[in-house]
Amino acid sequence: MEGTENLMCRSGDSFNPWVTSSFQVSCILVTSHIFHILLKPLGQPGPFAQLLAGVVVGPTLLSRISEVKAFFIQASSAEYYMFFSFLCRMLFMFSIGLETDIPYLKRNIRVMSIVAGGGSILACIFAGPLLWLLIKVFNVAQHRLTFYLLIFTVLANSASPVVLRMIAETKSDTADLGRLAMYTSLFNEMSCVVIVSMLTAFTSSTRFQGAILDLTVTGTVIILNKYLSLFFSRRNRHNRFVTNSEIFIIMFLLTSVSVILETTGYTSITCCFLVGLLFPRESKTCRTLLHKLTYAVNTFILPVYFGYAGFQFDITNVFNKLTIVLTVIIVLLSAGSRIAGTLAACYYLKIPRSESLILALLLNMKGNYDLIIINTPPKLWEEDIHDLFVSVVILNTLIIAPLVAVLLNRDVCFAHYPTTLEILNPESELRMLACVYMPRQVSGQVSLVSALSGCQNAPIKPYLVHLVELPKKKKSKLMYHQLEEGDQYSDEEEYGGNDLIEISDALDSFISETKILVQQSKIVSSFQTIDQVVCESAKDLRVAIIFLPFHRHQRIDGKMENTMEEIRTINHKVIRDAPCSVGIFVDRGHTGFQQPHGSPSVQNIATFFFGGPDDREALACSKRMLMHSQVNLTVFRFIQTNSSIHNSWINNASHKDEEVIMAISSAGTENEIDNAFVDTFYNRYVAQGQASLVEKHVSNGVETVAAIREILEEMYSLVMVGKGGRRSCPLTTGLSDWEECPELGSVGDLLASSEMNFNGSLLVIQRHRHSESDEEFITP
Template identity: 75%
Template sequence: MTTKSPGTKVLHQKAKGTERERGEGETEVSKERKGKKESESYDSSSSSITSDVSLLFKLLDQLVILKTMEATQQLVCQPVDAFNPLITTSFQVFCILVISHIFHLLLKPLGGPFAQLLAGVVVGPTLLSRINKVKDFFIQASSAKYYQFFSFICRMLFMFSIGLETDIPYLKRNIRALSIVAGGGSILACIFGGPLFWLLSMVFRVTHERFAFYLLILTVLANSASPIVIRMISESKFDTADLGRFALYCALINEMSCIAVFGALRSFTSFSRFGCAILVTLVTVALIILNKYLSYFFNKRNRKNRFVSNSEVFVILFLLTSLSLFAESIGYTAIASCFLLGLMFPRQGKTARTLLHKLTYAVNTFVLPVYFGYTGFQFDLSTVFDKLTLALTVLIILVSAGTKIVGTFAACHYLKIPWNEALILSFLLNLKGNFDLLLINSAPTPEMVWATDVHNLLLSVVVLNTLITGPVVAILLNTEESCAHYPTTLEILNPESELRMLACVYIPRHVSGHVSLISALGGCLSAPIKPYLVHLVELPKKRKSKLMYHQLKDGDQFSDEEEYGGNDVLEINDAVDSFTSETKILIQQSKLVSSFLTINEDLCNGAEDLRVSIIFLPFHKHQRIDGKMENSMEEIRSINQKVIRHAPCSVGIFVDRGQTGFQQPHGSPSVQNIATLFFGGPDDREALACSKRILMHSQISLTVIRFIPTTSSRHNSWINDSSHKDEEVIMAISNIGTENEIDNAFVETFYNRYVAHDKAGFVEKHVRDGLETVAALREISDMYSLFIVGKGRRGISPLTTGMSDWEECPELGLVGDLLASSEMNINGSILVIQRHQHSETDRGLLDV
């Protein structure tokens, strides 16, 4: 639609000269070939028909050889090129990666995209390419095609990767709010785009293709570059925060809307374009359907492998590339098609896992830095020094930023989003450099006489806008800690809000119990969950295999890290895939390879980055066939104890009883009975809060059993056990009274909301001491498949007096340890929960 930047402009001028020389050469060849044909035609009058056919085939062979040699020469090196353009392009990519890495280390708080754009500016005509020798090396006649090719491949891969990683349930739940915020700034930009279009039309004397010029101006003002927003948020570790995810999908909706509107308006300008748009849509839908069948076939074919083979990955990428080339060849961008292919790709199974494994590292490490760097490479600062160009550049940037800020603030005010979060959203949505840049660099038509003058202006606007806005966004994200706040306990979490959980497994035996918990917590559509499952693997001292990469079987291992875990990885993946196909609950899987001495620190750091509210840990014992508990891995016990002490959120230890214990409720024909034991204290309140999420499942019947001391002199017994000093006695009375009041209020609210509406059962048991508590527990030992109880921290209570005599596992607490012991002979599983101890008081009110 417009011409290239100053650097690529020189490339096209050189390319035109080369094409003119090649055209003259082709004319001479055609004349010579014509003379040969005339002479051969004259001689053929006296020859046989067979000789004519043989001569014709010889001429065709010579023509094919000439065309092939010509195409190869054009692709590899033009006669006017001083260097092979493939070498110069590769060296440019290398320079961008190295310089961007240096800038990223020096300017780490400002974010990666800023460093990569700056690296491209340094390599481009602004600095290094101003030197004649560097310019002659980087900017050549054939380099433009290579730059376009690299840009096309990068754009195709990262848009497919973005679609593959998109959280579809989150997008469905928040589509209204996301659309309002994404459209707020864009609508205001369209309103102010009219006067700006009139001004630029007068300045550049636009008389032809005015509608295309108007769409270009509106796209530059309204578009948000989703890849830059995603990169900025992920590097700031805000991709798991509510604000980060909200901004990410706002930018995605904004850009896809701009592409859809631009494509729709352009398709209605003529019948041929409308037909092409319909054709691209049909081909995209056909490939989406084909990918579903291919994914199912590849998963079934590689049932005994960890990943699908490289050839099968190539088939998926070949289809993606074919669709992209087809869409680009008929005049439409492939951004939306690639994103839709990734968005609709089946998430469960080995195919999706392999694609994520292959693409995530490559896209984040190479593709996006090169793409952002090439954006900066096209920018020439010298073109902005003109007074008129500088004034127009500043004006367009102010209009773009102003409309985004005002429109986003208005939308956030309507949705009651805090002003500080609205400010961050407005700046994030003002980042540019993807679809708008593609339109700016698209090939102009002869009617677009304004293209040469407008190109540098709009390119300067896009690059300078991102270079200015990027550091501002990075500073706001790093300083605004309140936006990163997340509930670290279930007690303060709204039961109908999203629950983020992290389940840890060491061996395949642990998977069934943890996916059963995930299934129980995700039984209600109105209470969404975000489950993560991490496979904890001990880091061995030596590699198990000495095979080099080329000696590995196709699709077996991709790196040394993939060797860790052995066949357990395959069994865990199969169990998770089976669970996902049955329940439609997508579990985000990962692997943590570390020494068992420090694996608890890595686990806690990962839980903090994922912003989960609870961590589920497996118990170090497992049940044998005869019902006895046996140690499986003693190291698990020490790890659990360390995680309980240092976890950034609540922790639950799950004691799985196997076939006799808690089973996956999804698809179960019978209703499972679950009991929550409430003795009082913060841990028991956290256990009751977890039960509120579980009771929403239709295949679960929950009963809350509250133990109450029967003694009338309850306060005196606590005082005698606490202290004999007056000051400490008064403090103990105050603490006990406050804790009891909180317990009573919490239980009363639970009763009014759930028990009174027949959603849960409630039983009170009056006991005098620990012996009666044990007897009461024995009475209900065979009635429930799962017992949920708090770890403790109840102080010295008469309810548990004497129960510490047989304590074996302190990490389970008094009641949990008793239930998990073999002496109780309980068939049900046990979930022991410890509430996170905050250093600061949680924000917000208690919503039960």
């Protein structure tokens, strides 16, 4: 009994340190949530509120009271706080690695390295004079290399957890600038860790041997996780998640390797990040880890970690005149080197000035690896040096964070763009949202994802959302990696049931086969309001197009049968209110459009072009699909007989290698816009042999129907057409007289009817209805 007491309570401890540490964590959590509630209406993000909560609970305010100080700050309390910090950073760095967008990293590694290196190079230069100054002031005689590395880290480091949370809470993580800031800060911090670790490893043979051991252990765990993940997924093939005991094995391995690294004198944050980054994504194990970790990390672990960082700050340490001067100098050097270096790098990369300033301020956030260097080992330098650098790190973030939050909450740099495919460069990233209500709709939606991701130079960011009816008035949006009210399986039976498992299995199979990572989520709402949630999700995710399933499905005998009549109403509402373009997909199962990836046969696609913004959007979508090697595209342009359409591609064929960017004036007629768009398509794709263009001369709706019947005699697995928006078009006159489904438009409704005897799938696209003045340029 006595031994246990001595283990838990050392001499000099008035209270059990486990109790005081737990109580401190609780106080930080409660205070941070209170500050977050108060500051959120002012646009201030969580990390600022959590740092402020730590400052309030710490020696700056509450812990100045003698009774509180005696309870919180004891002889052995620092060791327990360091242990809590170790667990927190291990979990959140692993979680960050799991959620990292690897394709984005690969595409933008050059940009990120230049932006991160701009500030780091200047910090490395300014760290030299600052080292000389601080050596003179504090009479540092030993460990000068380590002291220089400390100064370099404080000046150059960017706290990636702080940046990631600030951007995520302002819903900027799907914007180009937000993602660039997130991954640049991550690249910057990991670079600082690697540089410091490499220099430290060569200081002695023991350190070098420890570094080799750490690399070996980290590589072993990464390889072991690959096989464990696949093994656990196979064991739970009939379940949506793997078991808790299997997750415990993964976490035990992660904790073990982290402890080994910390024991050898190196930080474990790079190891935890790499283990998460290289964890197999196409498995139930990864989904389960995200499901269990993300909510806990964002709600409990990061607030405690940021709060403890603020707890270390004591404002009384800054009141000394010398300390004030040094603090101001270091903060100015840190902010100045980071801002100047980042602005110079952004100027070289031709990033706009407004975005460059936001990026520079975001990368100036502190409070992760720099605090690790400051606090370990604890007896390397005097208490004055420790307090000085802690004050610099905390004050730097508390000063910069409110300013950054104001800039992030502006809509100028983070607006939803692009909202149409017509203005999207074919080689730019395509963000799309595919909706399903039941498992049988998944195959059609992933086939579209497969077709649109056929070119490596044209990246795609697909999201698949499962729409589930909630009979009550209650509404909630649930992510697969989030929990509901603390109960991780509270929505299993009532919201989605077995459909969740079937949809997850189908998506896992698709991801495993194609290596296309599809982000999966679920929306639970009443059918009266679910369209609003879909539109909000599309806006938050900044997608360019939403794909909706048709309210009918094909039976085994080939007839179309209503799936749910409510789907039709939801489609109408989404088409009306969507913040981007919308496509309705009529899937005809095994006789229709199939997944091009891995298919032995080529998928023949036909696009009907009558003119107008919707048909241009359909043609723009076709351009993304024709990049797939297993897709053969034919565009049929319907032209009114005896019309004076200028076929300029005949004269411009000699200029087919030129890239055309057409400026469309507001005074231009719809026909001129159509002609220019088709001319560009011809010069860039048809003349290059990548697609075919066929003209159909008709004079009225009857001849149009006859021409369509003739076209459909060929075997096309998918037909694409615009919904309408053609104004007065004599070519489709009379087609709407027997219209059953106005959401498909006159031509789409005709193609979806059983009278056409068409067995292929149909995609009807409506371009985003907004002011054309927003689009001065159309990219071919």
